[in-house]
Amino acid sequence: MLRSPDQLRRMHIFLPMVGIWAHLLFLQTAAQPCDPLTQYMKNGQCCQMCGPGTSMLMSSTCQEPECRICGDAEYQDKYTSEQKCQRQPYCDPNNNFRPPDNVLTKKTICMCKEGFHCSAEACITCVPHTPCNSGYGVKSEGNHLRDTVCEKCPKGTFSNEISLSGVCMKWTECGNGQRERQSGTDISDTICEETKRNHTLLISISVISAILVLVIAAVILCRKYGQRDARGNLKGCVESCIDEKVHLTGHKPITQPTDNEEEFMSPEMQSSQEESSLRTPVENEDEPSQEMSSDMGQRLTENGNFVTQENGKTYILSRQESQTHTVTD
Incomplete structure (x- = not known):
């Protein structure tokens, strides 16, 4: 079957394009079996890689790789076919960095010690946090990346210390019965004191309490030591308390000595007693006696x-x- 020149010309154009498409399809089909995360292509085959935290030895085969665990200050954060791990960055303690954790599966980030922050964005060294002075409170505490942020204590608050974490505190409000002796400032609290009225009230209560205690004590003593006369009435409380006081203090009323007491008296005491008994009161003749005036x-x-x-x-x-x-x- 003879073909026209136009048909032959179209066939020459179409056949090369079919060959290019077939070659691209073959390459795509050959690359599909390899996992891009855990495998790599070697001599047209998909080979296994070593896992994170390890490196591959030279004696490894395609399907059975030999892996070595990373050493100190080394890490490997992904699957690899490399024969050595990566070096961890050095965190110099002389630059106020804290000791690193040295995790084998990730890169260490050098962190500043407590109370320090990076001096620059590159964080080559760490410098101390700035404390807030009296009259200022901490708005935000310093961390690894930034310094402490301080703010002036607003009206009604104060801060009386130099601190890395202290905030401004509210002034104390004086309660009932108190007055403000000294107003608060940005560096000192309000000072309250009791009012004079309260002092007077406390003194009055103390005096009244003391009087009540004395009255209760007197009533108890009177009930304990009081006596009833022949008519059945209670003797005067004051009289009984006075008698009891005389009894407790040891003073005895003056009485004439008995016969037994006279035997033990010295001669001087007996003569003195006789002289006092012989004495008679001298009457004033100019003044009338009470008996005469009463009789008449x-x-x-x-x-x-x-x-x-x-x-x-x-x-x-x-x-x-x-x-x-x-x-x-």
Whole structure:
């Protein structure tokens, strides 16, 4: 079957394109079996890689690789066919870095010690955090990457210390019965004190309490030591308490010595006792006795004369007449 020149020309163009498509399809089909994470291509075969934290030895085969665990200060963070692990960065303690954890499966990040932060974005060395002075509070504490952030204590708050973590505290509010002795500042708290009224009230309560205690004690003593007279009435509390006080203090009333006591008295004491018993009170002759005035029913005037009554009549006697009248009666 003869073909026209146009048909032959189209066939020459189409056949090369079919060959290119077939070659691309073959390459795509050959690459599909390999896992890009755990396998690698070698001599047209998919070979196994060593896992994270290890490296591959030279004696490894394609399907059975020999892996070596990474050493100190080394790491491998993915599957690999490399024959050595990667070096960990060095965290110099002299630059205020803390000791690294040295995890085999990831790269170590050098961290500053507590109280320090990186001096620059590259974090080559660490510098201490800046503390907040008195009158300032910590807005945000420093960490590995940044310094402490301080803020001025607003009205009504204070801070009286230099601190890396202290915040501004509120002033103390004086309660009932208190007054403000000293106002708060940004570096000191409010000072409160009791009012004078409260002092007076406390003193009054103390005095009243003391009086009540004394009264209760007196009542207890009176009930304990008081006596009843023949009529059945309770003797005066004050009298009983006085008697009890005399009894407790050891003072005895003065009485005449008994016969037994006289035997033990010295001669000097006996003579003194006899002299005192022989003494008689001396009466003032110018002054009338109480017995005379009471017997006659007389009374004195402002001038010292006696007034007497007889048969319903009142007579004023002179001092001499009254004495004579009294003696004759």
